[in-house]
Amino acid sequence: MTDDSLLRSIDADFTRTLDELGSLVAIPGIAWDSFDPAELDACARRVESLIRDTGFDDVEILRATRPDGRPGAPGIIARRPAPEGRPTVLLYAHMDVQPPGERDLWNTEPFEATRVGDRIFGRGAADDKAGIMAHLAAVRALRDELDVGVTLFFEGEEEAGSPSFRNFLETYRDRLAADVIVVADSGNWTTEVPALTxxxxxxxxxxFEVATLDHAVHSGMYGGPVPDAATAMIRLLSTLHTDDGSVAVPGLVSAPAPEIDYPEDTLRADAGMLDGVRMLGTGGLAERLWTKPSLTVIGVDLPKVDVASNTLQGSVKAKLSMRLAAGQDPEEALQSLKTHLTESAPFGARVTFIDEETGKPWSAPADAPAMRLAHDAMTEAWGTPAVDIGIGGSIPFIADLIELFDDAEILVTGVEDPDSRAHSANESLHVPGFKKAILSEALLLRKLGSK
Structure with missing residues (x-):
């Protein structure tokens, strides 16, 4: 099959692909404990049906236990054996999504795939149900020409930190063994330039929690000499960054700066920065995004303004997310953060640590054979040279894949672009880029079968 006929095959099937993506977006499968697990089960059954329609007979919905002994979310493994002497490729994506957040922030229904121009809006339209459909559409496009073994692994709890992932890998290790692993959970440099992460x-x-009182009290009766937890928390959070916005926690490391340049006007537009707001930190922008640590306050438990009373808060909780450069031990970084918070707490406030999570950074080996093939496939599909990028976000389970499948090459690809707004309101998928991503994966599978 020539490249042109492969593209024609993808084109002929593309309406079906988008319709199937829409059927997945409609299912609000969220792996957090506060959401209905029945929706995840429904999503798994729908994905299983799509896999079988793609021609896989060996399809299983499986589970493993979490560290606390509870059952994890459903995961799906489907297999098509490799021809004699050919490699097996594991195609990964996840079917769970982030919560939609405030409905008023969405311009369309969060769980209804809505096309507006070249974009499809909806929770999971990009992250990562489009990753599932890219895999299935690429396999379908090749049809009988597929000359590699294919294992599909679609996880159901990535957005919740993959708590049963390690046990899942260990339990079903033989089913998941592969020569190349393609993780479709990242993005491209722009809508016109493809990238490998x-x-x-x-x-x-x-x-963590900051406490100054054993109960809340009247702000008029006690305000002045009695410290409130809200003020203590605000002052403590202000110690996390220097005046220029760099992370102020001792003991964190930076990695070598990347070669690619990230223009400031592009980043400002991608992030939706308001006029007059300054960038944080020092060094090149790609360096600050990919190879330096960052620290974000992602949640604070305080009364909302419209329901707030005249009260000194006795205790306040906050949640921090710290991103770490390659070469940083996550446990050491977490301990450095705890030490900083304990030593910086004002007024003698009590600091108590609650839940925590860590994940290792990752750096791909330079010039691996499968990576060269992926570069070639992307360049052919997009008509422009593919670039190597870093991602400021994290995919902690890659460390588990490396440890358990140490002979496999890992490629991190994806369908997102800088305006996909994954995890945010108005998440969307760029449709022309999605089609090119399908073509590039089909070309990669063909190249892997002939190497």
Missing amino acids: TTLRGLASLE
């Missing part, structure tokens, strides 16, 4: 920052996330 070669570095990912690690993660250290922490929830």
Whole structure:
């Protein structure tokens, strides 16, 4: 099959692909404990049906236990054996999504795939149900020409930190063994320039409480000499960054700066920065995004303004997300953060640590054979040279894949672009880029079968 006929095959099937993506977006499968797990089960059954329609007979919905002994979310494994002497490729994506957040922030229904121009809006339209459909559409496009073994692994709890992932890999290790692993959970440089992700920052996330009183009291009766937890928390959070916005926690490391340049006007537009707001930190922008640590306050428990009373808060909780450069041990970084918070707490406030999460950073080996083939496939599909990028976010489970499948090459690809707004309101998928991503994966599978 020539490249032109392969593209024609993808074109002929593309309406079906988008319709199937829409059927997945409609299912609000969220792996957080506060959401209905029945929706995840429904999503798994729908994905299983799509896999079988793609021609896989060996399809299983499986589970493993979390570290606390509870059952994890459903995961799907489907297999098509490799011809004699050919490699097996594991295609990964995840079917769970982030919560939609405030409905008023969405311009369309969060769980209804809505096309506006070249974009499809909806929770999971990009992250990562489009990753599932890119895999299935690429396999379908090749049809009988597929000359590699294919294992599909679609996880159901990535957005919740993949708590049962390690046990899942260990339990079903023989089913998941592969020569090349393609993780479709990242993005491209722009809607016109494809990219392979070669570095990912690690993660250290922490929830903690600051307390000054054993109960809330009247702000008029006690305000002045009695410290409130809200003020203590605000002052403590202000110690996390220097005046220029760099992370002020001692003990964190930076990795070598990337070669690619990230223009400031592009970043400002991609992030939706308001006029007059200054960038944080020092060094090149790609360096600050990919190879330096960052620290974000992602949640604070305080009364909302419209329901607030005249009260000194006795205790306040906050959640921090710290992203770590390659070479940083996540446990050491987490301990450095805890030490900083304890030593910096004002007024003698009590600091108590609650939930925490860590994930290792990752850096791809330079010039691996499968990576060269992926570069070639992307360049052919998009008509412009592919670039290597880092991602400021984290995919902690890649460390588990490396450890358990140490002979496999790992490629991190994706369908997102800088305006996909994954995790945010108005998440969307760029449709022309999605089609090119399908073509590039089909070309990669063909190249892997002939190497």
